[in-house]
Amino acid sequence: MGWIVLLLLAVCAFAALVLLKVPRALWSMVGAALMLAAAGYAWQGSPGQPASLAQPGRDALVADEGLIDLRARMFGRFGIDGAYLTAADALARSGSSRYEVQAILGGIRRDGRSVQLWTALGDALARHDRQLSPAAQLAFDRAAQLDPRNPGPPFFRGLALVRMNDFAGAEQAWQRALALTPVDAAYRDDIARRLFMLRQLRATLDR
Incomplete structure (x- = not known):
């Protein structure tokens, strides 16, 4: 069954190359990646075993699909950076947060x-460490330094603070993210809604 799935993935990948009119010079890179995947499956896979869902590691927080989609809408889904993050997200879904971080570092x-x-690295490190660790802070700081007007770094920093129950710090970060977001951005309502819910939560806790 595993080989059938791998074959279908290969067919879909090359169909996408044709439909997206990707230059033929890049086809060899995709082919090499598929061959590497096949070799890895042959070496470590178990084709005769029934399929089972991978269990996330207990020491890391699993990436949320909604947040992955929001990040893609903030930064874009395509390009080389998007390819690295697609691989990292797949590793995160399987619970391999350590390898997710390594993929982003690559x-x-x-x-x-x-x-x-850099923003994705900060988010991945914060989930891996279950806190806004110095390494995660450094990654967010670097992202903000590279583009001070980008709402992504403060938004995902705020998300890490929410996970730490630092709601005051998270509200401050999300306020900045919303202020940096263009009024016509498709994801502006997502940030505004999360900020509103956070304020409601803080008001409830303060009663």
Whole structure:
């Protein structure tokens, strides 16, 4: 069954290359990636075993699909950075937060000025460490330094603070994220709604 799924993925991948009119010079890279996946499956996979869902590690928080979608709408879904994050997100879904971080670091080694990757690294580290660790703070700071007008870094920093129950700090971060978000941005309502809910929560807790 595993080989059938892998074959279907290969067919879909090359169909996408044709439909998206990707230059043929890049096809070899995709083919190499698929061959590597097949080799890895042959080496470590168990084709004869029944399928089972991977269980997330207990020490890390699993990435939320809604937040992955929001990040994509903030920064864009395509390009080389998007490819690194697609791989990182797949690892996060399987509970491999350590390898998720390594995948993002691979992208940063290629392009150390990517605001998207530094922001994603901060989020991944915060989930992996279950806190806004110094490493996560450094990643968010670097992202904000690269593009001070981008709402992504303060939004995801605020998310890490929410997970730590630092609601006051999170509200401040999300206020800044909303202020930096263009009025016509498709994701502005998402940030505003989360900020409103956070304020409601704080008001309830303060009663």
